[in-house]
Ligand code: ADP
């Protein structure tokens with residue numbers, strides 16, 4: 001969390017004209033729309049825990065089979081457990097057997113960042129509730145104190161970007177997500193230095 005994967009995923013999707021799939025965004029949209037799914041996961045996200053593998057795998061399966069994913073896609077925030085990665089192999093191969101993603105190559109990118117820097121970035125992260133623009137009081141501050149440059153409304157903080165929940169998210173990462181590094185070691189894992197400036201990470 002907070003290593004820059006969301007920022008870079010959007011840039012990659014735009015650059016290669018492929019679809020950006022963020023499981024975190026999908027879950028937050030469900031929460032905002034107060035759907036059954038949203039009600040089910042709201043508490044889990046605000047506590048910094050992981051939503052069940054069953055729920056997110058079903059979401060991703062449905063999403064990658066939509067027509068806009070044919071040219072390819074960037075998964076942002078998924079898989080987050082070894083089980084999700086194993087399930088993804090299955091759903092991806094099913095879609096591939098159905099003739100989708102022909103000639104597409106799978107690439108896995110790890111953004112490496114220290115815990116201190118993650119906490120510093122996440123607690124400084126803000127967004128505009130109106131136009132959804134992202135800000136960071138440290139790395140990308142608004143012109144006026146905590147107000148959107150475009151809309152002039154007060155910036156907000158994600159429900160899980162407070163210090164306590166950030167610590168919990170890092171704990172969950174180390175326990176449940178970090179084992180994926182080993183899992184993808186043999187699948188051409190690319191390791192990037194997440195501490196580099198935004199443009200430099202994109203270039204790498
Ligand atoms: P970040 O990486 O900055 O923590 P995300 O937007 O990727 O933010 O995820 C926010 C939250 O959504 C996670 O803390 C978790 O509760 C939930 N979530 C997102 N993706 C997954 C996933 N693949 N599996 C389980 N939970 C997920």
Ligand code: ZN
Nearest residue numbers: 128131148151
């Ligand atoms: Zn705005």
